[in-house]
Amino acid sequence: MIKRRTLLGVATALSFSAFSGPVLADDYPTGPITMLVGYGAGGQTDLIARATANVISKQLGQPINVINKPGVGGAVAARELTHANPDGYTILFNSNALINLAPFVMKNADFKPDEFDYAGMITAFQLALAAPKDAPFNNLAEYVEWAKKNPGSSYAALAPEARLYINEIMKKTGIQVNIVPVQSGSEMINALLGGQVMLAYSGGIHYRYPDQLKSIAATTTFRHPSAPTVPTIEEQGFQLGMDTRTTLILPKGTPKAVIDKLSAALKACQTDADFKKVADAADIPIQYLDAAEATKEMTASTAKNKAIMKAAGIVSK
Amino acid sequence: MDIITGFADVLTPKILMWIAIGVTIGYLVGALPGLGKATGVAVSIPLTFYLHPVAALGMLIGIAKGSAAGSAVSAILINTPGEPASAPTALDGYPLARQGKAQKALKMGLYASVIGDFLSTLVLIFLAAPLASYALLIGPVELCAILLFSLTFIGGLSGRSLIKGLIAAAFGVFFATVGIEPETFVPRLTFGLLELDDGIKLVPMAIGMLAVAEMIAQAGNLKALDAEFEQIKDGTAHEDRVILRSEWRRCIPVILRGTFIGSVVGILPGLGASVGSFLSYAATRKASKTPEKFGTGMIEGIAAAESADNAVVPSSLVPLFALGIPGSVIAAILIAAFILHGLTPGPLMFKQQPRLVADVYAAMLCASLIMLIIGSVGQRLFAMVIRVPLRLIIPGVLLLCSIGAYLETSTVFSIWVMLFFTGLGLLSRKLDFSFVTFLIGFVIGPNLELSFRQSIQILNHDPANLIHHPIAMAFGFLTLGTIWWVGRGHSPVVAAPTSATRNSREEEA
Numbered sequence: 024m025i026k027r028r029t030l031l032g033v034a035t036a037l038s039f040s041a042f043s044g045p046v047l048a049d050d051y052p053t054g055p056i057t058m059l060v061g062y063g064a065g066g067q068t069d070l071i072a073r074a075t076a077n078v079i080s081k082q083l084g085q086p087i088n089v090i091n092k093p094g095v096g097g098a099v100a101a102r103e104l105t106h107a108n109p110d111g112y113t114i115l116f117n118s119n120a121l122i123n124l125a126p127f128v129m130k131n132a133d134f135k136p137d138e139f140d141y142a143g144m145i146t147a148f149q150l151a152l153a154a155p156k157d158a159p160f161n162n163l164a165e166y167v168e169w170a171k172k173n174p175g176s177s178y179a180a181l182a183p184e185a186r187l188y189i190n191e192i193m194k195k196t197g198i199q200v201n202i203v204p205v206q207s208g209s210e211m212i213n214a215l216l217g218g219q220v221m222l223a224y225s226g227g228i229h230y231r232y233p234d235q236l237k238s239i240a241a242t243t244t245f246r247h248p249s250a251p252t253v254p255t256i257e258e259q260g261f262q263l264g265m266d267t268r269t270t271l272i273l274p275k276g277t278p279k280a281v282i283d284k285l286s287a288a289l290k291a292c293q294t295d296a297d298f299k300k301v302a303d304a305a306d307i308p309i310q311y312l313d314a315a316e317a318t319k320e321m322t323a324s325t326a327k328n329k330a331i332m333k334a335a336g337i338v339s340k
Numbered sequence: 341m342d343i344i345t346g347f348a349d350v351l352t353p354k355i356l357m358w359i360a361i362g363v364t365i366g367y368l369v370g371a372l373p374g375l376g377k378a379t380g381v382a383v384s385i386p387l388t389f390y391l392h393p394v395a396a397l398g399m400l401i402g403i404a405k406g407s408a409a410g411s412a413v414s415a416i417l418i419n420t421p422g423e424p425a426s427a428p429t430a431l432d433g434y435p436l437a438r439q440g441k442a443q444k445a446l447k448m449g450l451y452a453s454v455i456g457d458f459l460s461t462l463v464l465i466f467l468a469a470p471l472a473s474y475a476l477l478i479g480p481v482e483l484c485a486i487l488l489f490s491l492t493f494i495g496g497l498s499g500r501s502l503i504k505g506l507i508a509a510a511f512g513v514f515f516a517t518v519g520i521e522p523e524t525f526v527p528r529l530t531f532g533l534l535e536l537d538d539g540i541k542l543v544p545m546a547i548g549m550l551a552v553a554e555m556i557a558q559a560g561n562l563k564a565l566d567a568e569f570e571q572i573k574d575g576t577a578h579e580d581r582v583i584l585r586s587e588w589r590r591c592i593p594v595i596l597r598g599t600f601i602g603s604v605v606g607i608l609p610g611l612g613a614s615v616g617s618f619l620s621y622a623a624t625r626k627a628s629k630t631p632e633k634f635g636t637g638m639i640e641g642i643a644a645a646e647s648a649d650n651a652v653v654p655s656s657l658v659p660l661f662a663l664g665i666p667g668s669v670i671a672a673i674l675i676a677a678f679i680l681h682g683l684t685p686g687p688l689m690f691k692q693q694p695r696l697v698a699d700v701y702a703a704m705l706c707a708s709l710i711m712l713i714i715g716s717v718g719q720r721l722f723a724m725v726i727r728v729p730l731r732l733i734i735p736g737v738l739l740l741c742s743i744g745a746y747l748e749t750s751t752v753f754s755i756w757v758m759l760f761f762t763g764l765g766l767l768s769r770k771l772d773f774s775f776v777t778f779l780i781g782f783v784i785g786p787n788l789e790l791s792f793r794q795s796i797q798i799l800n801h802d803p804a805n806l807i808h809h810p811i812a813m814a815f816g817f818l819t820l821g822t823i824w825w826v827g828r829g830h831s832p833v834v835a836a837p838t839s840a841t842r843n844s845r846e847e848e849a
Contacts, residue, residue, distance in 0.1 A: 064382030070676055073386050092750045095520075095537040099751065102534065128525060131534050175800040183525050201797040203480070204522045206790060209672050216663065219479045219798055231684070232664060297389060304679040340526045 051111050051281050052085040059090055059104060061097025061117040067208075067228070067305050071146055071269055072116040074301040075292055082288035097121040098132040101272070105138065109274035111281035118148065120267040123325040127332040128183035130339045136325045141317040142271040142285035145292050146302060147310045149227035149247040150267065151238040152188065152256070155215055158222075163192070163240050163259045166222065170198040177201045177220040179211050184265065185224030187335050188242060188256075191263060212236075230306040248308040265328050268310065270317060286314040343465070345695060346702030355395045356710070359703055362399030363710050366406025367718050370422045371414050373551050373737070373744045376543065377407035377423070377653075378669050385677050393681035393696060398703035400677050404670050405457055405707050408613065408650045409715055412449035413722045416642070417442060418730075418737055420551035424542060425613035425649045427550055427779060428621035432634060432641030439637055442726045443581040443719075448591065448639050449646045450715040451583070456599045456647030458708040460654040463603050465701050468662045469687075471607055477811060478608055480794035485815035486608065487788045490615055492822045494622050494780050501772075502826070508773040512781020513788075515540055522790050535753040544745035545782065548758035549775050551741050553765025555734045565730050583639070591643040594624050598644045602651025607659065612668060613652040614783050618776070620648035654704060660685045661697075 056079075060072045069091065076087040092100035097117040107113035122139070125132040152163070160166040170176055178200045180186045189200055203220055205211045208228040214220045215229070215236055222239065223229075229236040230249040238253040244264035246255055257264045271289055273282065292298045293311050302309050312320055350356070362384075369380040380403045388396035411422030416433030429449060436445040463471075478486070491509070518529045519539030530536035558565055583591075598620040605616035624644035625634045634641055656668035660675060664686030678685050683696050690697055725733065745758040768775045795812075799805040806813060 064379060064673075067676065069382070070385070070680075077386070090750050093538070094749065094751075095534060098537070099534055099749070103751075129520075129527075129537075131527065131532070131537055177798055201800060202523075203794045203797040204790065205794070206522055207672075214479070217477075217479050219794075231679075232686075234688075301680060305676070340524070 049280065051278075051284055052083050054112065055086045055088055056080075056083070056111070057088050057090060057113045059092050059100040059113065059115045059117075061092060061094070061100035061115065061121065063093040064091045067226075067307070068116075068118060068269060070301055070305070071307065074295075074298045075116060075145060075269075075271075075289065078292045078295045078298050079285065079288040081295075082291050083284065095129070095132060096125055098125065098129075098134070101132075101134060101139075104272065104274055107274050109140070109276040109278075111273065111277055111285060113274065114142070114285065115272040117270060117272060118267050119144070119270040119272075119321060119324070122272075123321060123328050124184060124265065124267065126339065127329055128337060128339055133339075136318075136321045137275075139275055140273040140277045140282060141314055141321060142273055142282050143289045143314050144268040144270045144312040144317045144320065145289055145309060146269045146307045147243070147245075148267045148269075149230060149249055149306065149308065150242045150265070151225050151227065151229070151247065151250075151253070152222055152240045152242060153215060153225040153229040153236050154222050154239050155218065156235050156237050158237070161237070161239065162254065163256070163261070166239055167192070167196045167198055169221075170200055171196075174199050175201060176222075177203050177214075179203050179205045179214045179220040179223035181205050181208070181211055181224055181226070183337070187332070187337060188224055188263060189222075191261060191335055195261070227306060249306050263331055265331060266320075266324055268312070268320070270321070282314050342694070342698055343701055346698030346700075347706075349394060349695070349699045350398070350702040350706055355392070355398060355703070356706065358391060358395040359398040359402045359707050360710050360714065362402025363406035363707055363714050364718075366403035366408075367410035367413075367711075367714055369403065370407030370410025371718075371722065373414055373420045373422055373547055373740055377404045378673055379747065380404075380407055381670065381673050381677070385673075385680070388677065388681070393683065394699040394703060396681050397678065397683070397700050398707065400674060401700075401704055402707045402710070404653050404674070405650070405704075405711055406714070408457070408653050409450060409453035409646075409711055410718070411649070412453060412642070412646050413446065413719055416445045416449055417722060417725050418551075418733060419554045420737055420741070421546075423613070423649075424546040424550075424779065424783070425617045425652075426645065427546070427614070427776065428617050428645035429642050429649070430550070431621070431645075431776070432636070432638045435635070435637035436639065436642070437726060439580075440577075441580045441637070442723055444583055444587075444639065445642055446719040446723060447583055448587075448642045450712065450719060452591070452595050452598065452643040452646040453650040454708055454712045454715070455595050456602055456649070456651040457654060457711065458705065459596075459599045460603045460606065460651035461701075461704045461708060464654045464658055464661065464704070468658045469690075471658050471662070474607075479798065479809075480791045481798055481806070481809045482811045482815070483608070484788065484791035484795045485809075485812035485819070486611075487784055487791060489815045489819045489822070490611070490619060491780065491784050491788065492819050492826075494615075494618050494777070504773050505777045508768065508775065509777040509781035511773075512778040512783075513785035514781075515545070516782045516785030517789070523793055533753075535749075535751065539786070540757060540782075541748050541754065542783065543748045544754040544758040545761045546779060547741045547745050548761030549765040549768075549779065552738065552758060552762040553769060553775075555737055555741075556762065556766060557769050558730060559734050562731055587639050591640055594640045594643045595647040597623060597627075598647030599651045602648035603655040605648070606652040606655030606657075606668065611787075612783070613649050614779075616652045617645040617649040618780055620644045661689070662687060 058076050060069050062069050073089055076089050080087040100115055101121055104115045122134045122136055126134055160169045178189045180202050211223050215223050238250045240256040240259050241247050241253055242256045243266045255264055290311055381400050411426040412429045415421040415426040415430035416437050419430050419434040421427045421430050433445045518536055520537050521528050527537050601620045602616040605611045621644045624640055625631045656671050660671045675685055683693055742755055745754045748754050765775055
């Protein structure tokens, strides 16, 4: 064990001394850690990030400064991360949509999975197509039937992938739906509750309104813990399942010992009472993946999403 | 719901202390240019994890309320609104301060804030349920019509020349179009800069346009400034330090109207405190017998802007409490805090947690009164600024401005944005274009565009479907009426100097 650490230390010192001086991965962390968050303060992912920072700070015994660098779904923060020293003292907490989805729709966000290291993933987004509770349909087939009888109905779209879903469904089934652009989760909820739209793409926030809203299809590859009886979009015949998860992202070349320490600290979120409170309050399922699993998930989901985007004819703008 | 039980729970030293801490933090955050209530509340949420729910929620609401009041202080004393919503406060507050009536202006700002806040909290408590059902009637189509009307009406703030006012407003809308287009997600006018994809941020823009430009305009005229400073220090005459009975008589209706406008604007989703305070200011000037005096130190201007600004905060919680829908940025941030502390906003909370709801209401009312105390003490301290020569204040304010702009995104890019708009603000002062209408165009522009695009889709691309939206039709006719009225020569605009500097220079000339 000691030998391995020494070797790692030497290897690290060799590979990075040119840029940042020797990194003593063994002692990590000896000072405060900066955690970048790619969203403004107060949002759902920001709250999860702050709860995560509390847990990691407790585990590693060093303070963590959470810095909000909002912009383009985290792209501004991620670009800053690529300039940071790979020593574990600058880390980014963000949805991995930034890497496995955004590059296929935005020219400005041309990140690739192998440009970063990953310490792990902690929560999954319960992405879904949501509808008012009293809507006369419960799954996609029934929705398509309903939309055929009611042409000119509306669908609220929050992001490029939201348009992709309804466009693919329209292409396959020939229904005509108006796409209403919305710019925030609360605006989307407003449109559903106010009856302005009959269907919307939701990041999971609709599970907070169990008496007024329901899921029609989970657009992830897994069924949602908050609605285990609702089939995924793939089970309903559209091969469009795309997963996004909150991920602890590190600059490329971070020493393995540092990654492992962060990964172990992240794992503690699973059992931390405060963290659970924050996640439960927002209906966000905790699904921990360690560093190796996270890297694998990153590569696999990016490849899958790329294929879906390509098939749909989406070009990045 | 029993508000008496609520008060019994809240009136303990511990909970009152946390509310007071919240109000104090908010007051300071509000007074510092650039730091807004959203930042203050968001950063404080983790601090409340270990507090009793009532103490925690009281503290967070205290921050939101306190900052809406605190932003008037810097607007009046150094012509630098702590939050964009207090920009109209500076229009008359700063001239008053230069006339040695800073204490009077600050007091009016505080009292209008507290009254607006208190009454709006009562609206929330007693009318949340009945009003909320109306909030749901306001969809994108209605909102689009309301915004169009607001823009036309506030166009009345456009300075001497209506044409120049319209040009300034159009520039505001133009700069608001920078960023990713909401429907096709194509970046507009970003020149490939990643930082511009999300658009130009309001805070650095407003700081540059209002505060930095003002400081530079003043620094460019130091001699006159020093002379002015020699003449007018902190007024010592009693009538300059208190609000006279005659002034109260003039201001009470103004405050009530401001509270009404602010409460309505708060309940409607997507408008925000800036729209409230500008609308109230415009309405007050229009109703005044001497509209030409606005901008030279009319105490009614402060009363109008501050009462509406503060009334927006509690009433924006109406849709949140009654329906579970956040109607404003601050409500969206508070929703997370409420859920964390075991109170899920929505109609059910009145049945499931009646005691906690009553406690929160009591805490909100207490926060209003605590704001009065903290504000009175705070402004006495802050008012000492007026005794410092302005040439010594300018560097400090510039530093605060830069920090405020930087904090918005934690990037130096924001400071460049601030400097860019400083240049624009200076030009607009020199050429007599109203930066106020610019700001309004900038704030309303994106909402107007989005709700217009949404309306097209919801109306199924057919204007005839407007028939199903009577509220939107009514506001459409109101807009046409306003245009017709202005077109007939009843310009709601009368001479309105846009900056106190120019104003004092004119008086010298």
